[in-house]
Amino acid sequence: AQSVTQPDIHITVSEGASLELRCNYSYGATPYLFWYVQSPGQGLQLLLKYFSGDTLVQGIKGFEAEFKRSQSSFNLRKPSVHWSDAAEYFCAVAPSNDYKLSFGAGTTVTVRA
Amino acid sequence: KAGVTQTPRYLIKTRGQQVTLSCSPISGHRSVSWYQQTPGQGLQFLFEYFSETQRNKGNFPGRFSGRQFSNSRSEMNVSTLELGDSALYLCASSLVGGTSTDTQYFGPGTRLTVL
Numbered sequence: 001a002q003s004v005t006q007p008d009i010h011i012t013v014s015e016g017a018s019l020e021l022r023c024n025y026s027y028g029a030t031p032y033l034f035w036y037v038q039s040p041g042q043g044l045q046l047l048l049k050y051f052s053g054d055t056l057v058q059g060i061k062g063f064e065a066e067f068k069r070s071q072s073s074f075n076l077r078k079p080s081v082h083w084s085d086a087a088e089y090f091c092a093v094a095p096s097n098d099y100k101l102s103f104g105a106g107t108t109v110t111v112r113a
Numbered sequence: 114k115a116g117v118t119q120t121p122r123y124l125i126k127t128r129g130q131q132v133t134l135s136c137s138p139i140s141g142h143r144s145v146s147w148y149q150q151t152p153g154q155g156l157q158f159l160f161e162y163f164s165e166t167q168r169n170k171g172n173f174p175g176r177f178s179g180r181q182f183s184n185s186r187s188e189m190n191v192s193t194l195e196l197g198d199s200a201l202y203l204c205a206s207s208l209v210g211g212t213s214t215d216t217q218y219f220g221p222g223t224r225l226t227v228l
Contacts, residue, residue: 032213043117043203043219051214090156094213099146099169101217103156 002027002093006104013081014112021076021107023091033074034092034101035065044090050074051096061085086111115140117206117220125226131192134223136204138185144168144210145187146217147179150201159202162187163210191225199227 005024013019025031032051036044048059055067065076074091091104118137126132138145146169147159161169162181179189185206191198201224205217 036219041221043221044205045219046216049216092156096214097212099144099161099210099213099215100158100171101148101156101213102158105155 002031002095002102004091004093004102004104006089006091006107008107009105010108010110012110012112015083016080019076019078019081019085019109021089021091021109023074023076023104024072025074025091025093026072027093027095029096030069031093032096033065033067034094035059035063035074035076036090036092036103037061037087038090038106039087047076047089081109081111083111083113085109117204117218119202119204119220119223121223122221123224123226125228126194127228128194128196130194131190132194132225134189134202134204134225136187136189136206136220138187138204138206139218142206142208142218143185144207144215145181145185146205146207146210147187147189148203148205148219149173150203150222151197151199156203159189161210168211194227196227198225200225 003026034049035047088106092101120135144163146161158171165181181187201222203222204220207215
């Protein structure tokens with residue numbers, strides 16, 4: 001069965017600084033990978049997804065993620081964070097032939113002025 | 114186009130009661146999935162419905178059930194509520210589901226509190 005690990009429970013970053021959120025997955029084949037963001041009191045919004053092809057994926061709100069097969073990682077990055085990026089971020093994985101998303105525990109991002 | 118809507122947004126029940134949550138998918142979407150989010154277990158897949166049939170199921174007891182109507186709206190029911198059922202229940206819709214290439218769009222969730 002697939003699984004996802006987000007090693008960082010909480011990250012604090014200054015506004016304007018860069019952000020990187022780590023995600024490691026465990027799966028026998030190449031999985032489909034996703035990053036979602038959840039603002040307080042809201043549902044999940046898809047930031048980006050990786051199915052195949054170019055390993056650097058561009059998403060919404062200025063986010064990008066890089067798939068590294070050798071490291072089983074799919075880290076999320078943003079060059080310059082805004083106060084509105086404060087939220088909880090979830091990495092998720094799904095098998096190519098299935099629909100069920102398996103989520104990591106999430107990383108809470110706090111942005112300080 | 115309107116997003117996924119869930120009603121009610123907040124619900125308080127007592128142990129032993131049952132509860133029904135509702136989800137209206139994005140117009141044109143025929144697949145609806147349900148997830149449970151708790152601080153301890155995180156986000157866990159409950160089940161997926163397509164064309165009024167349950168197509169996928171997670172590892173939850175039979176107290177958790179659902180159904181889908183011909184207009185793709187879905188309901189989730191939890192019977193004999195337990196304290197541990199307190200959670201945010203999220204609904205997600207997609208065009209046809211079935212494979213993970215079909216993006217799931219999430220609603221704001223229903224916050225269930227069991228006293």
